[in-house]
Amino acid sequence: MGRWEPNAQERLQVAALELFSERDFDSVTVTEIAERAGLTKRTFFRYYGDKREVLFGKQDEFFGLFTDVIATVPPESTPLEMIGAAVEAADAAFPMERQPFASRRIAVIAANTELRERELLKGASLIKAMADALRERGVAEPSATLAAELGGLAFSMAYRRWATPGNRKEFAVLARETLEELTTAAAGLSSPAVAPGR
Amino acid sequence: MGRWEPNAQERLQVAALELFSERDFDSVTVTEIAERAGLTKRTFFRYYGDKREVLFGKQDEFFGLFTDVIATVPPESTPLEMIGAAVEAADAAFPMERQPFASRRIAVIAANTELRERELLKGASLIKAMADALRERGVAEPSATLAAELGGLAFSMAYRRWATPGNRKEFAVLARETLEELTTAAAGLSSPAVAPGR
Numbered sequence: 001m002g003r004w005e006p007n008a009q010e011r012l013q014v015a016a017l018e019l020f021s022e023r024d025f026d027s028v029t030v031t032e033i034a035e036r037a038g039l040t041k042r043t044f045f046r047y048y049g050d051k052r053e054v055l056f057g058k059q060d061e062f063f064g065l066f067t068d069v070i071a072t073v074p075p076e077s078t079p080l081e082m083i084g085a086a087v088e089a090a091d092a093a094f095p096m097e098r099q100p101f102a103s104r105r106i107a108v109i110a111a112n113t114e115l116r117e118r119e120l121l122k123g124a125s126l127i128k129a130m131a132d133a134l135r136e137r138g139v140a141e142p143s144a145t146l147a148a149e150l151g152g153l154a155f156s157m158a159y160r161r162w163a164t165p166g167n168r169k170e171f172a173v174l175a176r177e178t179l180e181e182l183t184t185a186a187a188g189l190s191s192p193a194v195a196p197g198r
Numbered sequence: 199m200g201r202w203e204p205n206a207q208e209r210l211q212v213a214a215l216e217l218f219s220e221r222d223f224d225s226v227t228v229t230e231i232a233e234r235a236g237l238t239k240r241t242f243f244r245y246y247g248d249k250r251e252v253l254f255g256k257q258d259e260f261f262g263l264f265t266d267v268i269a270t271v272p273p274e275s276t277p278l279e280m281i282g283a284a285v286e287a288a289d290a291a292f293p294m295e296r297q298p299f300a301s302r303r304i305a306v307i308a309a310n311t312e313l314r315e316r317e318l319l320k321g322a323s324l325i326k327a328m329a330d331a332l333r334e335r336g337v338a339e340p341s342a343t344l345a346a347e348l349g350g351l352a353f354s355m356a357y358r359r360w361a362t363p364g365n366r367k368e369f370a371v372l373a374r375e376t377l378e379e380l381t382t383a384a385a386g387l388s389s390p391a392v393a394p395g396r
C-alpha cells in the first residue's frame with residue numbers, strides 16, 4: 001500500500017463511526033478502524049493521535065478559520081458581528097451530503113462519556129481561541145469571553161439543527177438564525193419568565 | 199481501621215492534590231492517595247469512582263443546590279435573578295479557609311488534560327441541570343439554555359476570582375459582581391469594539 005491513500009481521513013472517520021455504533025466504544029481498537037477503512041494502523045496514526053481524535057479532526061480546522069475571520073472583519077464591526085462571521089464561515093465544512101454522518105456522529109458522542117469529554121475540550125479550546133482573537137481586535141474582557149461563549153453556543157446549536165434528519169437549510173443560514181435567536185433571548189433575560197399554567 | 203473516618207473526603211482531596219502537584223498525574227495511584235490520607239483504598243472507593251473524581255466531589259453537591267434554589271425563587275423572578283440566586287447559593291461551599299486548596303486545585307487541573315476534561319464534563323452537566331430547572335419555571339428555549347450558560351460562566355469566573363491569592367471578597371459578593379459585569383457586557387456586544395491604537 002502506498003504512503004498516500006485517497007480520502008484516508010474520511011474513510012477512517014466513517015469506519016470509526018460504524019464500529020462505535022455497532023459495538024462498545026472501549027472494545028474498538030485502532031487496528032480494527034484502520035482495517036475497516038482498508039488502511040494500515042500506521043496511516044491512522046499519521047492523522048490521529050488516538051481513537052477518540054478520529055471524530056474530531058474537522059474541528060481542529062475551525063481554530064485557524066475562526067481566528068482568521070475574526071482577524072479580518074472590518075474595523076467598525078461589533079463583537080456579535082465578529083463571532084457571527086466566524087461561525088458562518090464554518091459553512092464550507094458542512095456540505096449537505098455530510099448530514100447523515102453528522103447525525104450519527106452526534107448520537108455516538110452523546111452515548112459515550114470519553115467522547116463527550118473530548119468534544120467539550122475541543123469546544124472549550126475553540127472558545128478560548130475566539131476570545132483571544134476578539135481581544136486582538138480590541139474587545140475588552142469580559143466581553144471577549146462572553147462573545148466567544150455565545151459564538152460557541154450558536155455554533156453547537158446550529159450544528160445540531162443542521163444535522164437533524166429532515167433539515168434542508170444550509171449551515172450558514174442556521175448559524176445566522178441561531179445567533180439572532182440567542183441575541184434576542186439575551187435581551188429578554190431581565191424580564192420575568194412566563195409561568196406555565198399548571 | 200473503623201468503617202467511618204472523620205473528614206475522610208477532605209483528607210483524600212488534600213492528599214490527591216498534594217500527589218498530583220508533586221508528580222505526573224498518570225503515575226499517581228488510588229492506593230497512594232489513600233495511604234497519604236491515612237486511609238484505605240476501600241475507603242477511597244466508597245466516596246469516589248476514580249482518581250479524577252476526587253477533585254470534583256464538591257461539584258456534585260451543586261446540582262441539587264442550584265436546582266433547588268431555581269425551583270423556589272419567587273414566581274415573578276427573571277431568568278437572570280434565578281441563576282443569580284443559584285450561583286450565589288454556592289457561597290456556603292467556599293469558606294475563606296478553603297482558598298489555598300482551591301487555588302492549587304485550579305493549577306493542577308489546568309496542567310492535566312484528563313482533569314480538564316472531567317471539569318468540563320461536570321460544568322456541562324451543571325449547566326444542563328440549571329437549564330432543566332429554568333424550563334420547569336417556565337423559561338422558554340433558547341433563553342433557558344442561554345441563561346444556564348451565563349450562570350455557568352459566572353460561576354466559573356467567580357470561583358477563579360475567589361481563589362486568586364490575595365482575594366479577600368466572599369464568594370457570594372464576587373458571584374453577584376461577576377454576573378452584573380457579564381450582563382452589562384452582554385448589552386454591549388452589539389456596539390463596535392474600540393480598536394486598539396496600534
